[in-house]
Amino acid sequence: MVAVKTFLTEDEIPRQWYNIQADLPDPLQPPLGPDGNPITPDALAPVFPMNLIEQEVSTERWIDIPAGVLEVYNLWRPTPLYRALALEKYLGTPARIYYKNEGVSPPGSHKPNTAVAQAYYNKEFGIKRLTTETGAGQWGSALGFACAMYGLECRVYMVRISFDQKPFRRLMMQTWGAECVASPSTETSFGRKILEEMPDTPGSLGISISEAIEAAVTDQSGQTRYSLGSVLNHVLLHQTIVGLETKKQLQKIGEKKVDVVIACAGGGSNFAGLAFPFILDKINGAEMEIYPVEPTACPTMTRAPFVYDHGDTATMTPLLPMHSLGHTFIPPPIHAGGLRYHGMAPLVSQCIIENLITPRSYHQLECYKSAVLWARTEGFISAPETAHALACTIDEANKAKEEGKEKVIIMNWSGHGLMDLLGYDSYFSDKLHDYVLPDDELNNGLKALESFPKPAKMVRGKQVP
Amino acid sequence: MVAVKTFLTEDEIPRQWYNIQADLPDPLQPPLGPDGNPITPDALAPVFPMNLIEQEVSTERWIDIPAGVLEVYNLWRPTPLYRALALEKYLGTPARIYYKNEGVSPPGSHKPNTAVAQAYYNKEFGIKRLTTETGAGQWGSALGFACAMYGLECRVYMVRISFDQKPFRRLMMQTWGAECVASPSTETSFGRKILEEMPDTPGSLGISISEAIEAAVTDQSGQTRYSLGSVLNHVLLHQTIVGLETKKQLQKIGEKKVDVVIACAGGGSNFAGLAFPFILDKINGAEMEIYPVEPTACPTMTRAPFVYDHGDTATMTPLLPMHSLGHTFIPPPIHAGGLRYHGMAPLVSQCIIENLITPRSYHQLECYKSAVLWARTEGFISAPETAHALACTIDEANKAKEEGKEKVIIMNWSGHGLMDLLGYDSYFSDKLHDYVLPDDELNNGLKALESFPKPAKMVRGKQVP
Structure with a gap:
């Protein structure tokens, strides 16, 4: 019998993360401060510990994973690489479909790959308390888990509407000892200001980020820092353990050539985790298609320009060079909360303009249809x-069938949906809609960026229009 | 570094289940029909397929696991055996604590070990549709998953109060294509009768069992059968894959002697799954303590007598020889829904009267306290x-510390609690209570059994009082 699962032992886990900054044909353009000039690492020191800031700007290709991180990774890593035999049979495809099961972590997603690393480095730096924001709760629960593992305090500002509607995520955080507060809260001056102006606001990720950063930088003890779950270079770096394990597992079962790599992308860290080690092969001449997949309702990669924009709605972060729908953009209420972010990680954006990867977008009805087929x-x-990755995988498997080609497709199964079943409920009750963003709404979001500096589009060292 | 997880490859999975009926010092006493006489296998034919009835009464020691079952087991089995290094360190115990992680299955618990086998055998027998009941929803979702894997229809009668309060479990079933209806329903004559008498009833497991059996036996096509998630011999048989894998994993890491085996027990299948293969060693002379753990609020094993009683409240099932609080017993509203059953599997009950195992009971506050420590x-x-198993494991680890003994403790981590976080909410908000069952309430439950035949208590071939 062909094995469904390929494991690595804990001894076989990769000992280094892969830093794609060492190999990009063109370097990242720098983040800019409020004055339009590149910011220095020191400017970030009140927000992040210096060891993570060093990772953020590093161009070393391989970065050692500390033993103290591996010790916690061992609770669920290396994760199994699955062969989707039943789906292949159902589709009648000649493709061999593999998926990396990141749902086996205690919080149930890929998020702890960086949460654990960030908690570790903060602890090493002498930090006692982390703050962060969370929307639907995936990231907040991952950081809550990670902080429990290292004995750090953790405070999560959760968007009020999610706080009220999704008590289970909050309870996960509480079980791990994290404090989860509805945002806007009365704990920060920004939160109090918002509450005064809009006492009934449902909150937003932008407000929550602002509160979390304020809580970190205003703590007089100097022992609090802020933690972000995607977008930044060091976050994507930590996720590369996913792709590196996958490569070892493929080698173990004798798969020599990968044809297609697929992962969903919101802020970009899940996609980068699987794809960056494969992009290295592509840079070195391997032929393969690499698809980051986003919702049609929030088409950051497929319809938005490459610009300088803020990472948050309240414009507290530096300007980052990225594909962005504009920091004021409010996406339609699709259920994939993790894919409703206005921007895309600078490293992923750079891969797009370098033509190393090909963004795709899918409607949510097709995504749910694919997820139900997957479950069955x-x-x-x-x-x-x-x-979203499933929908693209099924398309590619059907394409291989049409072409009669024995392709190898690799997909990042980023997490289980047991905390997100209300979306399935809406799907079964025909309450879900597909959204196509009208051009004028897209343009409205971009208006806020008109006065910002423009990044140069560099491809293979040359500026392109 | 000591490995946290020990895996088996799919090639190494046990190829046979272990049937403890071959090794019990005294045979099980037979189930009795309404006339007080032992029932024949034929009498069960309208309810179960004959291949499962044969397993129910078999005394063969080893029963082959069909390739068609192994194929689906491969989706999550063999499950990892974990070493609880972080807990050991926290407790400062010299004990080595191992736990079998059954939470990695698609529905998140041990239940699919038998659900998959039952769906397979029904399919082989030509059955098209299974019916079952579910309380909190663990079993119903496991059977829904299993039926999806074999293309069987599945109808789950879910206790109405749970149906209304726990939509997530129902949505899991629906995602796998199972129909989940609130019970009592208008679909069965028993359900309609109850609704007429008590239109506002919250339902009960007894009512749901009755509806599920009625729906199976009254289907004129003859292609519907009923499926039960615990208690019966063949259900416990299928679960022994857990203990058999554990033994192989212990051998792999060189653990030669097991001192303590611990698992929670509601109907008994989770406990039996881990423990029965170890009880075989005990029967053959090995020294070890084996603890099935139940709630103090529903003390079936620790305070109830060994009697003949019905498996359901509506007295539709045969009389089974077991420890029972009486089929009319209604346990206090503790959160561990799977441990609120009035009886205990005949095979587990027999092990108790043979003194092969030692039941323990725990209060729910201590259980939640243990679960929070575990999460952190x-x-x-x-x-x-x-x-409940965690509370007992922590006690035993502390005992090993007091005694200064390097014991090996094995525990069945039967499932994750991501669908049960409301219980944690009650714990954190100080809304949970401990319950000690008053003697008169215990005696009330037993009154209904006074007219029933009494089982002989046989120990080593001799009757005991």
């Missing part, structure tokens, strides 16, 4: 974000 | 049922 063949119930 | 050390959030 492969057994596992997928997160709504993950469902 | 071992990372995973446990089901409230599983928390």
Whole structure:
């Protein structure tokens, strides 16, 4: 019998993360401060510990994973690489479909790959308390788990509407000892200001980020820092353990050539985790298609320009060079909360303009249809974000069938959907809609960026229009 | 570094289940029909397929696991055996604590070990549709998953109050294509009768069992059968894959002697799954302590007598020889729904009267306290049922510390608690109570059994009082 699962032992886990900054044909353009000039690492010191800031700007290709991180990774890593035999059979495809099961972590997603690393480095730096924001709760629960593992305090500002509607995520955080507060809260001056102006606001990720950063930088003890779950270089770096394990597992079962790599992308860290080690092969001449997948309702990669924009709605962060719908953009209420971010990680954006990867977008109805087929063949119930990768995988498997080609397709199954079943409920009750963003709404979001500096589009060292 | 997880490859999975009926010092006493006489296998034919009835009465020691079952087991089995290094360190115990992680299955618990086997055998027998009942929803979702894997229809009668309060479990079933209806329903004559008498009833497991059996036996096509998630011999048989894998994994890491085996027990299948293969060693002379753990609020094993009683409240099932609080017993509203059953599997009950195992009971506050400690050390959030095994494990680890003994403790981590977080909410908000069952309430439950035949208590071939 062909094995469904390929494991690595804990001894075989990769000992280094892969830093794609060492290999990009063109370097990242720098983040800019409020004055329009590149910011220095020191400027970030009140927000992040210096060891993570060093990772953020490093161009070393391989960065050692500390033993203290591996010790916690061992609770669920290396994760199994699955062969989707039942789905292949159902589709009648000649493709061999592999998926990396990141749902086996205690919080149930890929997020702890960086949460654990960030908690470790903060602890090493002498930090006692982390703050962060969370929307639907995936990231907040991952950081809560990670902080419990290292004995750090953790305070999560959760968007009020999610705080009220999704008590389970909050309870996960509480079980791990994290404090989860509805945002806007009365704990920060920004939160109090918002509450005064809009006492009934449902909150937003932008407000929550602002509160979390304020809480970190205003703590007089100097022992509090802020933690972000995606977008930044060091976050994507930590996720590369996913792709590096996958390569070892493929080698173990004798798969020599990968044809297609697929992962969903919101802020970009899940996609980068699987794809960056494969992009290295592509840079070195391997032929393969690499697809980051986003919702049609929030088409950051497929319809938005490459610009300088803020990472948050309240414009507290530096300007980052990225594909962005504009920091004021409010996406339609699709269920894949993790894919409703206005921007895309600078490193992923750079891969797009370098033509190393090819963004795709899918409607949510097709994503849920794919997720239901997946559950009834492969057994596992997928997160709504993950469902975007499933839709693309099924398309590619059908394409291989049409072409009669034995392709190898690799997909990042970023997490289970057991905390997100209300989306399935809406799907079964025909309450879900597909959204196509009207051009004028897209343009409205971009208006706020008109006065910002423009990044140069560099491809192979040359500026392109 | 000591490995946290020990895996088996799919090639190494045990190829046979272990049937303890071959080795019990005294044979099981037979189930009795309404006339007080032993029932024949034929009498069960309208309810179960004959291939499962044969397993129910078999005394063969080893029963082959069909390739068609192994194929689906491969989606999550063999499950990892974990070493609880972080908990050991926290407790400062010299004990080595191992736990079998059954939470990695698609529905998140041990239940699919038998659900998959039952769906397979029904399919082989030509059955098209299974019916079952579910309380909190663990079993119903496991059977829904299993039926999806074999293309069987599945109808789950879910206790109405749970149906209304726990939409997530129902949505899991629906995602796998199972129909889940609130019970009592208008679909069965028993359901209609109850609704007429008590239109506002919250329902009960007894009512749901009755509806599920009625729906199976009254289907004129003859292609519907009923499926039960615990208690019966063949259900416990299928679960022994857990203990058999554990033994292989211990051998792999060189652990020669097991001192303590611990698992929670509601109907008994989770406990039997881990423990029965170890009880075989005990029967053959090995020294070890084996603890099935139940809630103090529903003390079936620790305070109830060994009697003949019905498996359901509506007295539709045969009389089974077991420890029972009486089929009319209504346990206090503790959160561990899977441990609120009035009886205990005949095979587990027999092991108790043979003194092969030693039942323990725990209060729910201590269980939640243990589960929170577990989450903050071992990372995973446990089901409230599983928390009972955790409380006992922590006690035994502390005992080993007091005695200064390097004991090996094995525990069945039967499932994650991500669908059961409301219990943690009650715990954190100080809304949970401990319950000690008053003697008169215990005696009330037993009154209904006074007219029933009494089983002989046989120990080593001799009757005991």
